[in-house]
Every structure is written in C-alpha cells, then in structure tokens.
Amino acid sequence: GPKVLQIPSHQIIDMGQMVTLNCDPVSNHLYFYWYKQILGQQMEFLVNFYNGKVMEKSKLFKDQFSVERPDGSYFTLKIQPTALEDSAVYFCASSLGTGGAETLYFGSGTRLTVL
Amino acid sequence: GEQVEQRPPHLSVREGDSAVITCTYTDPNSYYFFWYKQEPGASLQLLMKVFSSTEINEGQGFTVLLNKKDKRLSLNLTAAHPGDSAAYFCAVSALENTGGLSGKLTFGEGTQVTVIS
Numbered sequence: 001g002p003k004v005l006q007i008p009s010h011q012i013i014d015m016g017q018m019v020t021l022n023c024d025p026v027s028n029h030l031y032f033y034w035y036k037q038i039l040g041q042q043m044e045f046l047v048n049f050y051n052g053k054v055m056e057k058s059k060l061f062k063d064q065f066s067v068e069r070p071d072g073s074y075f076t077l078k079i080q081p082t083a084l085e086d087s088a089v090y091f092c093a094s095s096l097g098t099g100g101a102e103t104l105y106f107g108s109g110t111r112l113t114v115l
Numbered sequence: 116g117e118q119v120e121q122r123p124p125h126l127s128v129r130e131g132d133s134a135v136i137t138c139t140y141t142d143p144n145s146y147y148f149f150w151y152k153q154e155p156g157a158s159l160q161l162l163m164k165v166f167s168s169t170e171i172n173e174g175q176g177f178t179v180l181l182n183k184k185d186k187r188l189s190l191n192l193t194a195a196h197p198g199d200s201a202a203y204f205c206a207v208s209a210l211e212n213t214g215g216l217s218g219k220l221t222f223g224e225g226t227q228v229t230v231i232s
Contacts, residue, residue: 003158004158009156033218033219035222042119042121042223042224042225043204043222043225044222045220045221048218048219056219091159095218098218102218103161103164104161104220105158105161106151106159108156108157108158109158
C-alpha cells in the first residue's frame with residue numbers, strides 16, 4: 001500500500017539546538033500532518049498543511065515549531081530552539097483529500113530525544 | 116474538545132482466543148472512527164474505518180462494533196494469532212463548528228496486545 005517515509009527514525013539533540021524532521025509523503029497526496037506522542041501517552045495532533053499553508057494547528061504547536069514543503073519535496077517539521085519537553089515520537093501522515101473520511105497514511109515515526 | 120479513552124492499555128491473549136479493545140469518546144459530533152495497528156518499528160496500518168452506528172463490521176480476523184448511542188467503539192480480535200501482537204489505536208474525527216469534517220484525528224492511548232502461543 002501507500003507508504004510514508006520518515007527520516008531519521010531516531011534523533012538525539014542537545015537542548016537549544018535546531019532540529020528538522022523529514023517526511024516523504026505518499027506521492028499524490030495533498031494534505032500533510034504531524035502528530036506528537038510522548039512516551040506512554042496518546043498521539044496528539046500538531047498541525048495540518050495544504051497548498052503551502054498551515055490549515056490548522058493545536059496548542060501543542062508552539063511558536064518554536066514550523067512546517068514547510070518546499071518545491072514538493074520533503075514535508076518538514078522544524079523545532080528551533082528545542083526544549084526538553086519536545087522529546088517524543090513525531091509521526092507524519094498524508095492524505096489525498098480531507099473531510100474526515102479520508103484515510104491518513106502514517107509514517108513509522110521519528111523518536112526525538114532532547115538532552 | 117474531543118476526548119477518547121481506550122482500554123485496556125495492555126492485553127495478553129492466548130493464541131486462538133478472542134480479545135476486545137474498547138474506546139469511548141465524548142464529542143457527539145464524532146463522525147468517522149478508525150482502528151490502526153502498529154507493529155514494532157513500523158508505521159500505523161489502517162485496519163478499518165466505520166461511520167455507521169451499531170453495525171458489526173468484519174475484517175480479516177477481527178470485528179468492529181460502533182455504538183453511537185453509548186459513544187463506544189470496540190475492536191474484537193477473533194482467534195488471535197502471533198501476527199496480531201502489536202499496538203492498536205482507535206481514532207475519531209468529528210464535525211467541525213463549520214459543519215464540515217477535517218482530517219484531524221483524536222487518538223486513544225493505545226493497547227499493547229501480546230499473543231501467547
């Protein structure tokens with residue numbers, strides 16, 4: 001089936017540094033998402049993105065977070081600067097359309113550890 | 116906002132037995148419901164999406180029951196086998212205030228299922 005690839009699978013970074021998480025979404029998909037899962041907790045919506053713009057973001061999407069998909073390449077989540085509480089697994093997802101019934105295809109996640 | 120509670124967090128089941136995972140949700144505008152399976156190191160795999168109330172939806176080796184009256188969604192693994200060992204997540208999407216639907220999902224906390232041979 002369609003695959004979403006996330007690179008890298010693990011990333012360790014010092015607090016205060018910048019990190020960019022990369023996502024290669026399904027090729028013909030138009031909507032992109034980031035979800036965050038802190039260890040032992042449920043996955044939570046961060047942001048969705050369409051046509052070069054953020055459509056909706058949650059309160060977890062702090063000012064230090066940004067997303068972009070330059071020239072149809074990777075969909076990225078940048079955190080600058082990182083904080084200890086940013087340690088989590090970040091899941092990227094994409095969908096062909098939006099509307100609730102659309103299937104979101106997820107990547108396998110990037111585990112971010114902020115020291 | 117929507118809250119989704121999933122139980123149990125961990126589940127051990129003998130091979131050949133059945134097991135049930137249940138999610139309850141709070142938003143009466145919840146409209147589409149999903150079950151995902153995640154094997155270690157892999158991405159979330161969609162098992163089923165449902166929207167009809169009180170229907171049993173059958174998949175390969177499992178059934179899904181949605182009861183909108185009780186705001187309850189359940190996944191029943193029938194005749195569990197070792198390949199069912201994984202984390203399972205329910206997810207819900209709700210109508211927005213505009214009356215439309217978005218791709219934003221609210222997830223349950225997940226259930227780690229271990230099938231014992």
